[in-house]
Amino acid sequence: MSTSVEHQAEGAGEHGHVVPYATFVRVWLILLFLTGLLILAGTKFHESLSVPALLTLTPLKAGLVFFYFMHLKYEKPFLKLIVLIVLATLTLLIGLIFLDLSFR
Amino acid sequence: MSSVHAQPHPAHKDYEGAKLGMWLFLFTEILLFGGLFLLYSAYRARYPLEFHHGGQHLNTFIGVANTFILLTSSLTVALAISALQKGNRKLTLTCLGITILFGLMFLMNKYIEWSEEIAKGLYPNGPELLKLPNGEKIFYGLYYAMTGLHGLHVVAGIIALAIVWNFVRRNSVTPTDFNKLENTGLYWHLVDVIWIFLLPLLYLAA
Numbered sequence: 001m002s003t004s005v006e007h008q009a010e011g012a013g014e015h016g017h018v019v020p021y022a023t024f025v026r027v028w029l030i031l032l033f034l035t036g037l038l039i040l041a042g043t044k045f046h047e048s049l050s051v052p053a054l055l056t057l058t059p060l061k062a063g064l065v066f067f068y069f070m071h072l073k074y075e076k077p078f079l080k081l082i083v084l085i086v087l088a089t090l091t092l093l094i095g096l097i098f099l100d101l102s103f104r
Numbered sequence: 105m106s107s108v109h110a111q112p113h114p115a116h117k118d119y120e121g122a123k124l125g126m127w128l129f130l131f132t133e134i135l136l137f138g139g140l141f142l143l144y145s146a147y148r149a150r151y152p153l154e155f156h157h158g159g160q161h162l163n164t165f166i167g168v169a170n171t172f173i174l175l176t177s178s179l180t181v182a183l184a185i186s187a188l189q190k191g192n193r194k195l196t197l198t199c200l201g202i203t204i205l206f207g208l209m210f211l212m213n214k215y216i217e218w219s220e221e222i223a224k225g226l227y228p229n230g231p232e233l234l235k236l237p238n239g240e241k242i243f244y245g246l247y248y249a250m251t252g253l254h255g256l257h258v259v260a261g262i263i264a265l266a267i268v269w270n271f272v273r274r275n276s277v278t279p280t281d282f283n284k285l286e287n288t289g290l291y292w293h294l295v296d297v298i299w300i301f302l303l304p305l306l307y308l309a310a
Contacts, residue, residue, distance in 0.1 A: 018186055018189040018190060019182070019185075019186050020186070021183055021186055021187075024179055024182045024183055024186065025179070027179075028175065028176065028178075028179040031175050032172065032175060035168075035171055035172065035175065035303075038303070038304060038308065039168055039308065041308075042304060042307075042308025042309065043164070043308065050308075051309075054304040054308060054309065058300060058301060058303075058304050061300045062297045062300050062301065065178060065293055065296055065297050065300065066293075066297065068182075069178050069179070069181075069182045069289075069293045069296075070289075070290055070293045070294075071286075076120075079123075079124065079127060082127070082131075083127065086131045086134060086135070087134075090134065090135065090138045093138070093142060094138075094141070094142060094145060097142055097145060097146055098145065098149070101146060101149045101150075
């Protein structure tokens with residue numbers, strides 16, 4: 001008897017991956033450390049060093065939030081793929097804008 | 105079969121669909137702010153010095169403080185979901201309450217920051233802003249548009265969190281049915297991610 005109650009329980013199990021508290025706290029500490037590094041890079045480093053630092057540390061921080069806090073790490077490949085497509089589209093648009101600007 | 109029909113049917117819930125729907129909504133948000141980031145990038149490339157000067161006048165301390173506030177509020181939402189999954193309703197309510205408080209602290213800091221700028225006459229069409237070169241006018245226009253739109257999202261997030269807090273309190277969001285909490289958490293995390301990008305663009309790139 002496959003009732004909808006069982007079906008519901010299965011569904012709950014699918015989205016019910018429990019992330020340990022310690023994992024979230026570790027990710028949070030890394031995010032605080034990266035923010036500290038970002039501030040240091042933005043305020044103390046020379047521009048030739050600070051711009052690449054800002055461009056790498058910021059997406060890294062966003063990636064950690066997406067992957068752990070937003071549970072993307074534990075999602076099905078389909079969801080990961082569509083998130084990747086959206087972010088790749090935006091990156092491509094920003095890239096094309098800079099390509100356009102540099103030839104003006 | 106008759107016993108199955110005699111039992112009341114629980115409401116059909118499609119968790120995967122609900123989560124996918126939330127992500128699709130978040131994509132529209134990413135592209136909405138993405139458009140503003142594009143605009144910022146294009147004007148920064150055109151007016152590098154003016155954007156540099158504009159950023160130097162902003163209150164970096166408040167920008168950084170708000171970053172730590174939002175990062176920590178993201179942690180408390182994430183902890184609230186894990187706590188509910190483990191059946192700890194009290195911890196879930198506490199974590200959600202702390203998140204709402206952090207959200208309000210963020211808005212208060214934003215109020216202090218904007219008040220400072222407005223008092224200096226640096227607001228769209230403000231007397232001091234009109235004296236600045238065009239590039240700096242655009243910088244401040246983007247600063248108010250981006251942080252203002254983000255602030256509206258923080259307000260919406262706080263309202264959503266308060267509603268979910270009430271759902272958890274009334275037991276309509278439970279350890280086996282917590283999609284509303286999960287989706288609200290996703291929204292709040294995205295608000296955090298957008299701020300992660302706004303900090304270097306507006307406050308640090310100077």
